[in-house]
């Protein structure tokens with residue numbers, strides 16, 4: 001069924017509030033699996049309202065973490081993210097955002113202070129160890145300058161969000177050890193994510 005706003009995996013609940021993104025990765029499930037993911041169809045005909053999002057989640061206490069995930073970048077809907085987080089936090093949720101790390105470039109200002117006290121963790125995807133490679137693999141909206149922007153965003157995030165993690169997907173073409181080294185040099189956590197071959 002299309003228009004899945006909220007789905008669960010393990011102990012976590014995942015939010016899919018937009019299909020818009022600041023990158024156009026050819027390996028994204030939007031393209032690879034036509035938005036199908038573990039029995040869910042993440043294609044949205046329309047972006048859900050705050051009320052629809054909260055209603056889809058239900059009781060936050062059932063989940064270890066609520067994760068803004070996608071497939072799309074939730075930070076393209078900053079105001080909605082802030083309002084949803086405000087309500088969820090009051091109910092005691094632990095909140096993570098998965099992002100392409102280009103929100104400051106997208107809005108032309110530092111939006112991270114808006115997330116302070118609302119978001120517990122942020123995972124920033126960095127698939128590429130230099131501007132050229134990153135641009136070729138992910139097709140970001142801001143071209144080769146995106147790479148430095150993402151690293152800057154990640155370093156800045158440490159001032160506002162307790163847990164900041166750089167993630168990389170184990171794509172066959174990628175030397176993830178170089179990305180891990182970049183993360184470590186910037187005193188950021190690093191997590192390798194599996195390259196999923198099957199949407200089930």
Ligand code: SF4
Nearest residue numbers: 021023025028071072
């Ligand atoms: S950053 Fe994520 S959501 Fe955006 S296009 Fe790439 S894989 Fe898809």
